[in-house]
Amino acid sequence: MTTLKKSLYEKIEAHRPRTAKLMKEYGDHVIDQVTVSQIIGGMRGIKSLVTDISYLDPMEGIRYRGYTLPEVFEKLPKAADAEMPYVEGLWYLLLTGEIPSSEQVDEVICDFNNRRTIPHYVWDVIDAFPSESHPMAILSAAVMALERESVFNIRYQQGISKMDYWDSTYEDATNLMAKLPLIGAYIYNKLYKPEHGHRYPKPGMDLGANFAYMMGQEKPYDDVSRMYFIIHADHESGNVSAHTGHLVASALSDVYYATSAMINGLAGPLHGLANQEVLRWLQGLQEQMGGKVPTAEEMKQYVWDTLNSGQVIPGYGHAVLRKTDPRYSVQRDFCLKHMPEDPLFQLVSRLYEVVPDVLLAHGKAKNPWPNVDAQSGVVQWFYGVKEYDFYTVLFAIGRGLGVLSNIIWDRALGYALERPKSLTTDMLEEKVGLK
Numbered sequence: 262m263t264t265l266k267k268s269l270y271e272k273i274e275a276h277r278p279r280t281a282k283l284m285k286e287y288g289d290h291v292i293d294q295v296t297v298s299q300i301i302g303g304m305r306g307i308k309s310l311v312t313d314i315s316y317l318d319p320m321e322g323i324r325y326r327g328y329t330l331p332e333v334f335e336k337l338p339k340a341a342d343a344e345m346p347y348v349e350g351l352w353y354l355l356l357t358g359e360i361p362s363s364e365q366v367d368e369v370i371c372d373f374n375n376r377r378t379i380p381h382y383v384w385d386v387i388d389a390f391p392s393e394s395h396p397m398a399i400l401s402a403a404v405m406a407l408e409r410e411s412v413f414n415i416r417y418q419q420g421i422s423k424m425d426y427w428d429s430t431y432e433d434a435t436n437l438m439a440k441l442p443l444i445g446a447y448i449y450n451k452l453y454k455p456e457h458g459h460r461y462p463k464p465g466m467d468l469g470a471n472f473a474y475m476m477g478q479e480k481p482y483d484d485v486s487r488m489y490f491i492i493h494a495d496h497e498s499g500n501v502s503a504h505t506g507h508l509v510a511s512a513l514s515d516v517y518y519a520t521s522a523m524i525n526g527l528a529g530p531l532h533g534l535a536n537q538e539v540l541r542w543l544q545g546l547q548e549q550m551g552g553k554v555p556t557a558e559e560m561k562q563y564v565w566d567t568l569n570s571g572q573v574i575p576g577y578g579h580a581v582l583r584k585t586d587p588r589y590s591v592q593r594d595f596c597l598k599h600m601p602e603d604p605l606f607q608l609v610s611r612l613y614e615v616v617p618d619v620l621l622a623h624g625k626a627k628n629p630w631p632n633v634d635a636q637s638g639v640v641q642w643f644y645g646v647k648e649y650d651f652y653t654v655l656f657a658i659g660r661g662l663g664v665l666s667n668i669i670w671d672r673a674l675g676y677a678l679e680r681p682k683s684l685t686t687d688m689l690e691e692k693v694g695l696k
């Protein structure tokens with residue numbers, strides 16, 4: 262058993278009595294109330310999920326296992342020639358709550374290396390898609406094809422104890438997490454860079470370096486990949502992708518079904534697809550300006566025109582955050598260091614000076630500040646990944662880390678099948694005294 266799996270098992274054993282006690286002795290304790298606007302308005306803010314993997318504070322942003330993003334980037338082990346930590350270290354942290362040593366990360370890198378073999382039928386499924394298909398649809402189908410490999414399913418058919426569900430789920434989740442970057446890079450090369458051919462990962466390299474290699478990229482794209490996967494990993498449990506993954510897994514559907522569903526949720530323009538929308542929208546502005554750098558006034562007008570035509574400003578606003586997203590700031594710092602003169606980055610920076618005031622004057626968005634997606638497409642574009650349909654695939658690979666960690670813990674703690682109650686509009690009208 263690897264050090265990670267052993268440590269995870271010990272954490273699970275230590276945690277189980279806490280959940281059992283809460284259920285048994287405090288099951289009737291009231292935590293929250295629900296209003297009509299929350300019921301109609303997408304269940305905003307209702308405290309009804311539990312996760313220990315990450316917590317999103319509206320003013321501070323995301324914490325992974327109690328660590329802010331700057332702390333995560335500072336504390337996790339890095340390769341000698343890297344600015345960004347190993348993604349495998351984050352996997353260890355999310356699962357156990359502990360910052361791993363370099364040796365422990367090496368063990369995870371080795372474990373991932375051993376789990377990378379992808380059955381040929383998965384490549385066939387990908388190849389069968391027409392080239393106009395969206396890469397997120399292909400990614401989802403490829404993960405679905407892999408479902409045949411589920412260890413959990415085999416063990417479940419054999420009749421295992423509930424207490425052991427986490428073990429085969431861990432095996433499935435680790436297998437899938439090790440394979441996701443290969444599938445993503447294969448989709449990229451098939452759709453956009455057939456001249457790269459099928460690039461297999463190099464043994465011994467970590468996930469970030471291998472991803473850069475498979476994408477046909479030079480340094481520092483290995484660090485871009487590590488940064489990208491780490492910042493997108495988790496955003497507590499209520500967002501569409503994380504919640505979908507959890508919901509589907511709550512039916513004891515295996516991680517392949519749950520991850521494919523998570524990918525489908527992420528593919529919406531109000532969620533993960535916003536990163537490609539930002540670029541499309543910015544390039545619309547550049548086109549309108551005929552190559553000239555827009556003034557602040559011209560930019561303001563473009564923002565207002567977008568709002569007045571009934572569209573949202575992509576990359577701005579958030580359902581929970583009420584300040585600039587630290588995931589935006591991490592990428593901005595990277596840009597300031599590596600590409601300060603890039604025209605697209607400068608446009609994004611200027612937008613930051615204009616959009617919040619306009620959104621405040623517009624008076625609708627509760628959060629006028631930028632989110633993760635306002636910046637991420639620009640970084641990819643700069644390094645030559647210009648096919649922006651692909652950006653959400655990168656988000657999905659990162660999000661796999663959080664969603665899969667959560668599902669392992671869901672199984673370990675025996676979280677129940679999700680089944681909230683719905684009402685009819687008649688019933689709501691009766692409850693508020695309209696009938």
Ligand code: CMX
Pocket residue numbers: 496500530531532533535568572573574575576577578579580581625626627628632633634
């Ligand atoms: N531009 C214009 N209007 C916006 C807005 C924006 N960026 N953000 C919110 N609003 C509007 C909403 O559409 C809503 O309008 P209606 O009352 O007409 O429906 C109103 O302001 C209130 O919305 P809210 O409570 O502030 O935000 P929500 O929780 O409803 O929505 C989000 C959150 C992210 C979907 C929304 O801010 C948005 O559409 N942003 C643009 C898309 C985007 O960047 N998405 C990426 C999110 C990041 C992630 O995936 O994690």
